[in-house]
Amino acid sequence: MTEDRRLRRLGAGEGRKLILLGDVRTIKAGSADTGGELTVLEQVVAPGASSALHRHAYQEVFYLLDGELEFTGLENGERVTFPAEAGGMVHAASGVAHGYRNTGIVPARFLAIIQPSGADTFFEEVGVWLDEAGQPLADEPEPSVEAVREAAARHGIEFLPGA
Numbered sequence: 001m002t003e004d005r006r007l008r009r010l011g012a013g014e015g016r017k018l019i020l021l022g023d024v025r026t027i028k029a030g031s032a033d034t035g036g037e038l039t040v041l042e043q044v045v046a047p048g049a050s051s052a053l054h055r056h057a058y059q060e061v062f063y064l065l066d067g068e069l070e071f072t073g074l075e076n077g078e079r080v081t082f083p084a085e086a087g088g089m090v091h092a093a094s095g096v097a098h099g100y101r102n103t104g105i106v107p108a109r110f111l112a113i114i115q116p117s118g119a120d121t122f123f124e125e126v127g128v129w130l131d132e133a134g135q136p137l138a139d140e141p142e143p144s145v146e147a148v149r150e151a152a153a154r155h156g157i158e159f160l161p162g163a
Contacts, residue, residue, distance in 0.1 A: 018127030019142060022049050031117035039114040050101035056157045060114050062090045067108030069100045097160055122155035
């Protein structure tokens with residue numbers, strides 16, 4: 001548990017922002033803020049954008065705030081898909097394969113609640129930091145899909161065949 005025993009608050013739109021594979025992620029609470037116990041992200045996914053089928057050791061809750069996503073998972077070795085709309089929630093337990101795609105015509109926005117922390121260090125390694133206006137802080141391109149996959153492997157994220 002973190003030694004900082006006070007209430008921490010962020011307003012709407014506040015937090016450290018980065019872009020990764022087209023998704024804007026705002027780290028509301030990360031490893032450093034929670035003693036490694038929890039990560040909370042606000043994420044915006046453009047229409048047509050997706051997260052490939054993957055798994056990792058931490059559990060993840062997706063709470064949809066706006067828009068719609070189609071989630072993919074595995075049940076008894078078979079791919080399954082189902083929709084989630086604003087107000088809906090999806091839980092991926094530790095080691096459970098999951099992915100999503102924005103099948104809507106507007107950006108989808110969700111909270112990702114991750115326990116224990118860990119995903120934020122992956123995002124920090126490969127993402128491009130943004131300023132408050134949403135512009136990159138440095139003149140650097142987003143990493144290639146291959147670079148993201150290599151970093152993911154270093155952080156214990158496994159992309160599944162066909163993903």
